[in-house]
Structures are given as C-alpha cells and as structure tokens.
Amino acid sequence: MASRADQVAANLSLAKFGEATELRKRIWFTLGALVIFRLLSFVPLPGVDPVVLADLYDQTRGGVLDIFNTFSGGSLERMSLIALGVMPYITASIVVQLAAALSPTLAAVKKEGESGRKKLNQYTRYGTVGLTAVQGYFIAVGLESFASQSGLQAVVEPGYMFRVGAVISLVGGTLFLMWLGEQITSRGIGNGISLIIMAGIVAQMPTFVGNLMEGSRTGSIGAMTIVGLIAMVAGLVLFISFMERAQRRVLIQYPKRATQHGVMQADRSHLPLKVNTAGVIPPIFASSLLLMPLTVSQFAGNATAGETAFGD
Template identity: 65%
Template sequence: MATAADTLAQNLSFANFSKATDLKKRIWFTLGALVVFRLCSFVPLPGIDPVALDQLFNRTAGGVLDFFNMFSGGALERMSIIALGIMPYITASIVVQLMSSIHEPWKALKKEGEAGRKKLNQYTRFGTVILTIFQGYGIAVGLEGWGASSGVSAVIDPGWFFRISTIISLLGGTLFLMWLGEQITSRGIGNGISLIIMAGIVAQLPVALGGLFEQARTGAISVGFLLLVIVGALAVIAFICFVERAQRRILIQYPKRQVGNRMFQGDKSHLPLKLNTPGVIPPIFASSLLLMPLTVAQFAGEGATGAGGDILLTVTTALQHGAPLYMALYAAGIIFFAFFYTAVVFNPEETADNLKKYGGFIPGIRPGQKTAEYLDYVLTRITAVGAIYLTFICLLPELLISQLAIPFYFGGTSLLIVVNVTMDTVAQIQGHLLAHQYEGLIRKAKLRGRGR
C-alpha cells in the first residue's frame, strides 16, 4: 500500500504536471497578472517630483508609511497609480460583510445564493469607488503641503488640476487591481486579492535582505544579530506552518441503513475544524482599517497648520507603528475579525441540519439544536486559541521590529501572509493535479469499457 508521501509525490510528479494543460494555463495566467501588477507599481502619478518625494519619504522611514508601503509593494514610496493598493477594496468588503450581518435587507441578499452575492459584490465595488475618491483627495492635498516647512515639495504644480488628476489616477489604479484580483481568482490559481498583497511583500524582500546584509557589512549590526534575525524568521515560518495545519476533528457517526435487500454497515467520518479558520483575513482586515486613515492623516498632517495640523500630528504620533495604542487597536482588530470571519464562513446550525438530513450524528450529542450548540461551543474555543495565535504572531515580532529597527518584511504579519497564501495556493495546485489524475482514470475506464 502506498504511503501518503508516495501519493503526494505521484500527484506532484512532472509527468502529471506536464499533462495538466488547464493547470499550466492557470499558473501562467496568474504569473502574468502578477507581473502586470508589479509593472503598474512603477507608473508614477502625474505632476510628482520623484527626487523630492524620495527625500520626503526617507524622513518618515520606520513609520506608518513604511508599513503601508510594504503592502503596496513599494508603490506608495514611488507614488504610483496603484499607491493605494487593494486596501480600499478590502475596507469596502469589511463594511459590506458587517452590514450583511446586521442589516436585514442585506441579510436576505446573502440567503439568495449567487444572485444575492452578485448584488453584494456590486455594493462592494461602489464602496471601493467612494473610499478611493476620498482617500485620493486626502493624499493629493497632503502631497501639496508635505515638506512645505522645509522648502521641499513633491508636487511640481499644486492646484485643483493636480488634485483631480491624482484622484482619477488612483481610482483607475485601485479599480484595475480589484479587477485583476478577480480575474486571478476565476481564471488563475489561488485567491487573487491575497496573491496581490503577497506579491507586493515578496517583491520587497530582496531589498530588505540586502539592507540587512549591508548593515552587517558596515558594522551597524553584528553578524550574530543578523543570524538571530534569520533564525527567528525561519522559526516563525515553521510555527505558522505547524499551526495552520492544526485542526480539531469531530467524529461523525452514520447509522446502519438498508438499501433494497442489502444492509450497509454504519460509517464513520470526521468533521475537520481548523484552528485558524479565518486564515490571513483578520490581520489584513485589521491592517486595512488602521493603515488607510493613518496614511491619509499623515500626509495631511505634514502639510496642515494650526490646531488642525497639531491634532493630526498628535494622532499619527500616538498611532505610529509599534506604539502602545497602535498595538492595542491592532490586537483588538485581529481578535474581532477572527471571530467575525469564522462566523461568516462556518454556520453551526446549517452544518447540524445537513448532518441530520443525511443521518449523521455526533456520538453522545442529540441531532438538531443540541448538535448546533455543541459545534458552536467547540468552534468558539478553537477560534479563541486561533485569535491568540494570530495576535501573538502579528504583534510580538512587530514589537521587536519597532524596537530593533528590523525591516517590516521580517515581521509576523508579512510572514503570516506569505506563508498562508503560499500554502493555500499549493493546496489548490494539488487539488487540480488530483482532479486531473481522476479524470485520466475515468477516461481510461470508459475506453476499456468500450473495448469490451
């Protein structure tokens, strides 16, 4: 009997991969879309002085702008047409999902199936447009005043023409990324939005590694400290891989059943509940809600004067990356979205009804409402552990980074996104290879049947 490792090796063999034409097309499409995304990050906004922008951005190094720049793949640093990245779309998705949980008309839309989902997607797109317009205007105004106190201006010709052109450019870039992510999801491999975020992080990793090695070469940091950072990052990756595969398996028993004159023995199966059911969604959602307003406030605060400017600067200082208030809000956001998104993707009552419909039951638990209550109890405990894990992974390395001046790309949030998205994508590739293998076996069986 072949072992699990042998089966996996067979599914991932080059022979099977070469025959999976549809899978190869999907992978090439995904890679091509990510290349287009990277090219767009080098297309600058009209009316920007790149030299002055680079000087101003270096003054705020290590702050919230650097953290947002990580998610945009360096697009914010270059102030490209996709400087806002995919974050407005994510923020709009959060609002729509929250409303569909508390607003009765939108609740009804969720229950309508595909038609309701399309309607909610339209609301998400409309929300993306509105958010991008407001955020684009805030960034345009902030860019005009950014560095005014030092006599350096990133805008060549300030005014309404620059503001309108910036809003239109940022809106077009964000909507293009939204469309590109949807195309990757439907025609490529993996979740398009998550892959775009991961591609931005991975694209900056060589620069971050080069910076660390350069600091070690010049003596800014010791070689021992460099090795400690690398070993720590590898340990975090190993821990993430271990926890992401952890699950609670609930035993499901099916009774004996009679079909015609034949009696079939009762079967046993398991209902797997992942320890981290929401995956990478809570850190992304929490980061999105914190980073977008802070980014606009930082740009606006640099150019504002008087009491308003003082207030904005106070807020951005209190919410700097690594500050206690920022960490507290980030942790609260991760925990909230861990429970919220788990409730969205897993419905205990619906699962209990399906088990009852097909005759399945949990030993010692009555079918129906009692099963739903038991599943909810188990899921709540698992989600609590998963939320603590996400908070620990995202906050502890980020705290060390803010104190030791290590690049953000080695933090828990970035590593969690990269590892999680990679694991999901590889799982989808394995699924396509397995489906292709089964199709081949079915085709051979039909041919043999005809031959007989």
C-alpha cells in the first residue's frame, strides 16, 4: 500500500498546486510544527548554567552524545526541554515490537487488528514515559556531579528539587514531541517522527558547512577534500534514496478460471516488498553501541576531574 507521501508525490502537479487547498494546509501545518520543534530546542532546563554546560559538552565530544545531539537538532548540547528528542519513543517502539514477537500475550493483542494496534501504541507511550524518566534522572544526577576546571557547577542549586524539575521537564518535552509527530502524521504530510528527526539533522548542516569553510580558510582542510566530501554526501543521498525506494516484486500468478463467457486466461500480478524494511534504526543502534564505551570513559574521567576541582 502506498504511503501518504507516495500518494502526494504521484498526484503532485505545479499546475494544480494552486487548487490543492488541502495539500497547502497540510504543508503549512507541517512547517509550523517543525518551527515549534526548533523553538523548543532553545528553551533550556531550569537551574542549569549554560556556560558550564558548554564546557561539559566540549569535553565529551566524539561519543554517543554527538549522535543524540544531531538527532535532536542541537537540543542536547543546549540541554533544552527536548534534549532527549524522540529517541526514547523510538526505543520504546522497538522494545514493544520485539516483545510482541516473543510474548504470546502481546502477539495475541497484535492480531486483534486496529484495537490491538491502539493497545500496543498505548504500551509504547507508557514505555516512553518510563524510559524518559529514567534517562532524565540520570542526566540530572550527572549534571549535578559535574564541575568545570574553575570549580563552577553545571547546576546552580543542586538537590532533589532540581532532579524532580528536570525529570518532569524532560518527560514533558519528549511527550510533546511524540504528540507533535502524531499530529504531523494525521494532519500534515505524514511520517511525523521521521520528519522531526530529519529537521534536527538538517538544522546541524549549517554548522557542518561553516566548519568546512573555516577549515578551508585556515588551510587545515584542502579544496580537494571539500570537493570529495560534497561528492560523497551527494552520492550517499542518492544511494540511500535508491535503496529506500527499491522493491522486490514477488510474482503472483492466478490460475485459469471458467466463466459464463468461456475460460478466462491466467492473470499475473506482483506483491511489492521493500528491500530496506528496517530503515535507519539498525545503523543508529550500532553506532550507539560502538561509541558507548568511549562515552562512559569520558564521563568517568570528567566526573573525577570535576570532583577534584570542586574539592580544591
């Protein structure tokens, strides 16, 4: 079955675009929702010192935080209300889907049709709340334990009130993004969660281009290197688009049937199956697992250095 985006692309015509009022409304609604997402990425958590936080992020570059920061559009770097982005929702969705394949009870719920799908979505939302609360608590504790080399702490007033406020803020931000993605799916052009992730990645592209231009100006990056990177990115986008649209067509052949007007000839059809059914989830988790030891070691070293500086 074709998705909403495929149907829009198939029926899109510049001559008829002025008459497509519903399509314009969906596009404007999607753009407005993405603007709200970008505005929220600049709203910081209450009680956090942004200067010390920037020092903390500079010391932990190169780990799994860079991946999460890219998907959240720089929200993690600024420790905003939506610092965790939609990653807890994606993780909870994968866990529920795996549990539905392994648990007979959830498998029976999945076979109930539309009602079963709504129940699994509700379980996913509960899992998102729990996972976000756990991650938010550890983030709050980690921020309290960090101090810069000058002895300044990342949290202005550490304590249980800050932890509770941080957990509530992060849970609310993630749930709002989840709701916003569902609204884009139903009232926008579809694939709301994917569009939010894409908006976060695209928002980081000016920084990437600026770093390339700065490297070219200072001479640390050669012109051929920049041309090679641009060609590689363009080729990678084309290859990903090709694999995303690729289908394996399974032949379906119908036998001859006798009718009132004689024998009907055998008919042929095909069942389109996507080649890439998993999407980008496996690379995301593979990169996270590979970078996890580096991230843990960096946090352990920063926490020890912060305690020493604060003790002095």
